[in-house]
Amino acid sequence: MSKYSCCLSQGDTKEEALNNIKDAIIACLEVRAELGYPLTIKFTIKEIIKN
DSSP states (O other): OOTTOOOOOOOSSHHHHHHHHHHHHHHHHHHHHHHTOOSOOOOOOOOOOOO
16 A cells, blocks of 8 residues: 555445445545554545436
8 A cells, every 4th residue: 555545436326425435535544544654644526427
């Protein structure tokens, strides 16, 4: 895991996508804690809607 890794997620609905990214961020922070990396991270949320 890179010191500057990213968390990615998706969902069929906006609500599902938001719940999934929350889970991904939590998992990312848990791994960073295990590796001794700082728990402060910058993030960007990009919304892509497909029809």
